Amino acid sequence: DIDGKKDIRAALAAERKFFLSHPAYRHLAERMGTPHLQKSLNQQLTNHIRDTLPGLRSKLQSQLLSLEKEVEEYKNFRPDDPARKTKALLQMVQQFGVDFEKCIEGSGDQVDTSNLSGGAKINRIFHERFPFELVKMEFDEKELRKEISYAIKNIHGVRTGLFTPDLAFEAIVKKQIIKLKEPCLKCIDLVIQELINTVRQSTNKLDSYPRLREETERIVTTHIRERDSKTKDQVLLLIDIELSYINTNHEDFIGFANAQQRTAANATKKRVMPNQVIRRGWLTINISIMKGGSKDYWFVLTAESLSWYKDEEEKEKKYMLPLDNLKLRDVEKGFMSSKHVFAIFNTEQRNVYKDLRQIELACDTQEDVDSWKASFLRAGVYPEKDQHENEDTMSSGDTVSMDPQLERQVETIRNLVDSYIGIVNKSIRDLMPKTIMHLMINNTKDFIHSELLAYLYSAGDQGSLMEESAEQAQRRDEMLRMYHALKEALVIIGDISTTTVSTPVPPPVDDTWIVKDSSPPPASRPPTATTAPPIRPPAVRGPTPGPPPPLNLSPAFGAPPVPSRPGPPSAYAGDTNPAMPLIPSRPARVPPALPPGIPSRRPPAAPNRPTIIRPSEPSLLD
Template sequence: MNDLIPLVNKLQDVFNTIGSDQIDLPQIVVVGSQSSGKSSVLETIVQKDFLPRGNGIVTRRPLVLQLVNTHIGTLPTSETVGTDVPDRAEFLHLPHKQFFDFDDVRREIEAETARVAGQKKAISRTPIHLKIYSKNVLNLTLVDLPGVTKPTDIEKQTRNLILDYITKPNSVILAVSPANVDLANSDSLKLARQVDPEAKRTIGVLTKLDLMDAGTNSLDILTGRAYPLKLGFIGVVNRSQADIVANKPMADAFQSETDFFQGHPAYRAISHRCGTHFLSKTLNSILMSHIRDKLPDIKAKINSQIGQTQQELSSYGDPTFTGQAHRATIILQLLTKFATEFVAAIDGKSADISTKELCGGARIYYIFNNVFGTTLESINPCENLSAQDIGFAIRNSKGPRSSLFVPEIAFELLVKPQIKLLESPSLRCVELVYEELVKICHSCGGKELARFPRFHTKLIEVVSDLLRERLGPTSDYVESLISIQRSYINTNHPDFFGGGNSMLALEKEAQRKKKDASRSNRLHAVNTILGGGSNGEAHVLDDSSSEKTLVNSMGNLNIQHGSDRSQDRVREKSHPSSGNGHLNGPHSAPGSTHNGSAGNGTFFSDFFGAVPQSGHVTKPTPQENNHAHVNAYGTSKEMVMPKTVLDGEPLDYERRLGFLTQSKDYSQVNDRDDIEVQLIQSLIASYFSITRKSIQDLVPKAVMHLLVNFSREAVQNRLVATLYKEDLFGDLLQEDDNLCAERAKCKAMLDVFKNAFTIINEAM
């Protein structure tokens, strides 16, 4: 039993050499609020003044304190064996220095705290390891933590630090509380209750019992009736501030404490279970029992850590390479592995297939069918080609002649630039596949090649050069596919919607539009007549009216109109002097006239325009003929023509040409021009669709053949031919410095675990 605490101290020393806390070793963690007497309790246990003192936060780093009884423990040097060795202290950060003056120990703690945590009131998690050898102490391992304080700037940091230590199940919590404060407000007991709700590994310490008000005592607490703990409460009386200033000896302080408990009426009966001596013995006994209970679990945990560390160390590979043949074997194995992973990633047979996103060959498929295909489908066959552009192309291709048919040269002139639109997305498809292959190349290698960064870089360079070499021929071939399509416009293609079919379709469409327009005019005429009924209501026909109603209405109107004309001839004979077209006789219908006046015309004058009477038409003069144009309905429209040489003005050819070219009338197309433009548009769309389908099929095939398949088949041969050279082996197998450091750290960790396992086996 006496060897258990030194055993844990040895384990702690072993693990401290690598700064590892992976193994939760049994230890006593001291928790208390600021000014609760926590530091005084530790100094009384050690029987030395060695802790920093002062106002505010003094303890700002955890202090791991190992107490070694020199009668039980092994002396540190052979020169001191058999001699009365004085009490001394050693710091882990100063392994070759011993402190015999404990005032120097205090100053070193202050300096080391300031070095890591700074001069201000900052908190650091890095512990200070201190070992004290003395014949007056019992073997203990204590951890002194910063006191719980109320300032909001560091309160959270302090609580988190304390919880990190007391949460470990192998830690025994030493909760220090002042007796002159209500126990319900004890910060140490509150924190202990959070991590140890059943109070199985918490021991309470009551300080300042001598400062309680007269007539009060803590007997109920010390006996476990007020606040039950499995390990109980122990009362202590520390030196007062005046005793510390007067440097009262520890022996006198112990005697004063004993006299207090034995002479106090309330504590006299339990005085044998109070005081610092009893606290030290209790902590020693609790810690040894705790170690005995946890030692099998610690041994199993260390054994498990040995296995995991060995596996991690093996993943870094063997750092020694025996002979040139061994290096050649490693080079060839890594070359083959890299090439195999590259091909497997393209074929979708990789062992590390992602389930979160597309990768490898699946992304190439996505480029072909989604990115490239969608881009081609989104291209407008007549993009950047207006109807006016097509009209000018048709007219320019006719030259000074007119033609009975649309010139084929205009179609070829217009369709070739449209086929050129397919070139840019096709070349972009090649680039996207190339970029994807480069990404696949960078993802190959794994952890085995990570230890040789130069080798890995060379592998990527060789494969990237191979891909870059294939990018040029593939792009040139794809570009030639577009040039081939533009070099010969095959109008005999079986899927091409030829000119004859286009003309038939356009002719049917034109006839349909003409029929609709004629029907609309007739309906408008009927609506006009029916709108003049006797009751003043309008009878309007729409497209849904029957043809029979329209015919009957037109027939009735013709009969009525014939009767009106016969009456007109009779009136003309009776009134030959009425040459102005007005009927002023008593037989004239009121309001009826034939001069086209608004609101007084007949059906034909309203529908077809004014109809001049025979013998009363005024012929226009020759000058009026030059400036007037009579339309189909008899209405005249003034037309302004530019003056020519015949008018006595010089002819400015450039100005006249600009007038004609920029004229609005010149840019407008007639019915024939409109049909020709529509015909060319339909032919361009038909031929462009044929070419687009061909390009959409040929480009992926060309990329797969010239770039993807060629690269996957040639990658291993290229790697071997470029890198499998003896003069390169030494440089290629140069290991990464960080990996070497990680391997050394892992090896040191393995040695520590093995050493700890040996120590436990020897002790058990």
């Protein structure tokens, strides 16, 4: 047909005529040919699309949702909008302020579960690092007693004092209060560093405008540095206020009368709270490979002991170490190690664990190390002093008089100093976070919300600030194009799912009515008589659709009549059935001699019987 350049309509018509007229395909004509193939393929394609649409729709929706957050900041900005840069600047500054405040104050939405935020780290500085720095000042007991004895002797001079001098107490207290300046200033420096890190983290969304991000970081960091000096001045002022007047009438101050009872009270208090748990957590014990290697254990620190277990259920205890005569020591981190290490050792040179003189404990971060050190300080385990300081203390300790009266005075002043310094420490612990929050953190938040925009306008040209990097512009265009393509795809899929009508595949052709004839083909059948044989009752086989019945066909067969074809006259010429449309066939064919339902038997041959050819089955399409 292609070579002959036949028209497609004519080719389809010829194809249909072929299947209708061919004996092997006429009963399958409706399931053969190009139209049926087209219908079946279309049905299969429709079913496949219908099955895959839900998964494709959910995948597109998830991609659109992931892009929604990134496109949110600039999906409404049009390049041809003259106010686009102004809108972008305002939105970026507002977003920066919101992100900074969320990092400091905390937020319930979009919580980071992998890292601590700036506010959480500042909270640890307030309540773990700063108290740790304060507690470190309290462990130098020998040095403090030596200073008290020197103060008492210098106040008495050449005279022999009968009473404990008040001036010695005041001098020692002021010297201890002055020592508070260092941990307070260190706390401010730590908070400033976390604030600057928070600012840099909050400006990550300004990456699309490099100049704007750089200028924003510079302005805010400069403001934080300015507030740094003011905050330090205010904290030093607080310490100077404490130095200006020693209030011995404070309600928590023990007074001279109760100073002698302080030691006994402390000992009783320590005996009452032996099982108080100070801290729990995972630590790694660093042991040489020959002795088992490093292992992680669950540690429980109480007021009297350090225990470690196999896991946090605390059922299988591995060891319990008393805290008597223990001290802490810093250990340098190994070259290939990523953990931070500190050690516990016995001051009397005894083995701490098995045959080890010290136990090395490792944490993942330096913050965890500092937190554990602060917990050990609360339990009475203090850091090790430098070696030269120990030597100086031992050499000077020999010069201290062993006068019993002086020892009693030193003990009295020591208890008074301990009581008053505890009051000062409590006050400083309370005022330091408040001062830093007011003068530095809250002031920085107000500056970002109210003054940052004005500083940005005065810093330079707005156009230069809002210049996008080439990479960011390309990324923005790609994201916007992908975003709109996903939305359009979802719209198209929605239309398909609502307008497509799926019809089931046509059922198979019912060919049960075809008689499976075991007689030879019509061409080889011997000539039969022109007269019809007698009709048998339809008791052997049921009704079967087939060729048209004879004139006296019993209605029990129920087969539809088939119109006669032109040919020689037969016994059915007198049939009263109405004429039916003719089926194209050979002109010499006549109705069959045997009615349907008669067993297939070949009658005896007759010499004058003409050959009868069975007609083809009728087609409902004709």
